[in-house]
Amino acid sequence: MSGFDPRPLLGKALDQMGELITTTDDSQRDLPTPCADYTVSQLIDHIQAVVRRIGAVLSGQPFWSVPQSIESTDWPADWAEGRAATDAVLADDAILTREVQVPWGQSDGAAAAASYIGELAVHAWDLAAATGRSERLDPELAAAALPAYRAKVPAEPRGGDIPFGPVVEIGDDAGPYEKVVAWTGRDPQFAA
Template identity: 45%
Template sequence: MNETQNLPDTRPLFLAALAQVTPLIDGLAASDLDRPTPCSEWAVRDLLSHLVAVEDRITHIAGGGKPFEVPSVVDGIADADWSDAWHSRIAPLEQAIADDALLGRTWAHPAGEMPGFQAIAIYASELAVHAWDLARALGRDDQLNQEIAEAVVGPMTGALPAEPRGAEIGVPFGPVVPVAPDASAYARLVGWVGRDPEWTPQS
C-alpha cells in the first residue's frame, strides 16, 4: 500500500488559501500600496513583498531546498506589477506540490523539519492570516472565506502555544488577543496569532 494514502492531504486547503489571496491582489489600486496593515510596520506594499516571497519559498522547500535560502521578502517589483508577480508564481508552486509523495517526505520548514503534509498545512494557515491582513487593510473583509479560517484555526491553536512568544525566542507572534467563544472563525484565528480582530487602518 502507498503510505501517502494514510496521510492527510492538506493541499486542497492550501490551494484554497492561496486562491483566496488572488482577487485581493488583483483588485489593488496604486493608492492602496501605502495603506497600513495589521502587520506591525508593514504597509500593503511590504505585505505583498512577503506574500510573493512565500510563494517562492514554498516552491523551493518542496523541491528539497532550505527555507532561509530564499528571502522572506522580494525586492524590485514595480508598483504596477504585483498582480503579475503573484500570478507568475502560482503554476510553478502548484507543480511543486503536485507529487503525492511530498506529503510524507521531510520538509525543511522554518519551524523545523516536518512531514510535507504538516508543512503545507502551516503554510495554509499563514496564507489565511495574511489574506485577513490584506483584506482588513483594504476594507474588503467580505471577500474572506470563513470556512478556510475554520479549517485552520483548530490546528493552529493546537500547534502554536499561547506562550512563550516573541521574535527574540524564535516564536514571531504577539500575545493572544482574547475573543468571544462565538466569534467568527477569522476573529478566532487572527486573535490566536496575536492580531487584534478589531484592527482598522485608523487604529
Template identity: 40%
Template sequence: MTTQPIHDPRPLFALAVGQAEQQIAAVRPDELGNSTPCADYDVRALIGHMIAVLHKIAGVGAGRDVSEFPDVIDDVADTDWISAFLKARDEVDRVWADDAMLDRSVTLPWATLPGHVALDAYTHEFTVHSWDLAHATGRLSELDPDLAVQALDAFPRFAPPETRSGQSQFGPAVAVPDDADVYTRLAAYLGRDPRD
C-alpha cells in the first residue's frame, strides 16, 4: 500500500505572507489609527497581530508552548513595522524549511494538527488579514484573487458557520450579492461586512 505524499503548503503560505508584507509596507503613518473590519483592531494592532501570528508559527514549529505568546505585538515603533514583520517571517521560513515539519504534530492555541494542516490554516488567516488591512487603507485592488479563492474553499473546514460562537474571531456569515468579487464573498463568509 502506498501513502499519498503530504501536501506542501509552504509555497501558498509564502504568497499569502508576501501579500500581507506588501500591504504592511504600503501603510502610511497617518493610516495606523484607521479602524479595520477585524474587531478591536485598528491598523496598528492588526499589523501587530500578524507579527504575533508569525511568532506563534515559528514557536510551534520549534516545539515551543505558544499558549502564552501575545496575540498582538505592540512594542514596535511606528516606523519599524515592516522590519519587525520581515524579521518574524525570516524566523518562520528558517524553522519550517525542514520537510519533516509538514508531518509533525504541532500544538496551536486552538488545536493539535499535522504541520501541513496548521500552515494551511495560517495561510488563509493571512489572506483574510490582508483583506482587512487593504479594506482599512483603501488598497483592495492590490489583492491577489487566487489567494481568496483558496481561502474561500478552505474556511468551511477550519471555521464552519455552525461552530462559531460570540467568542469566535469569525461572526455569522453576512449576505452579499451572488456576483460579488471573491474577497467580498470571503469577508462576508467570515462575518465581516464589506460595506463597513
C-alpha cells in the first residue's frame, strides 16, 4: 500500500452515499433492503454510524467507540454533520500512515480508509436497490472494492464471525456492482 492514497475514492464513495441519503424519501423508510437485518431507515441509521466511525478510526480511536447504528431523525442534517467531522480527519495526511484499530486487527490508515470504500459501496447498493435507484451508482467504486473483499472475506465459511451470507453465483458478464454484492452474499436481482 506504500504511496497509495485512498482518500479520493473514499470521497467519491462518501459523495455517492450522501446523495442517496439526502434524496431518499421518508415514505420509503420501512422498505426492506438487500441487507436482511435492515429496513431503509435502519440502514440509514447504520450508515450514519459508519460515516462517524471512519473519522473516529482514522483519528486513532478504536472502531468500537462508535456504535453500529445511530438513530437519525433528520437524514440530510445528520449525514452532513457526520461527513463534516470525517472530512476534517481526512484532510490530515498523517492518517495514511497512522496505525489504527479496525475489526480485523491493526492496520495503517491508508488500508483502513480503503476498506471503507467497500462498505460504503455495498451499502450504497443496498439503499439504491431498496429505493429503485441502482442506475445512479458509480461502477468505479464497486470495481475498486471487489479485490479487497475477495482478499479479506473468504468464500467459505460464512456466518458467525464472518458477517456475510454465502456467495451468490452470477454470470461472467456481471457488472462491478453485481460482482461485489454477490461476493458479500446479496442477491444482485433484489427488488423491493
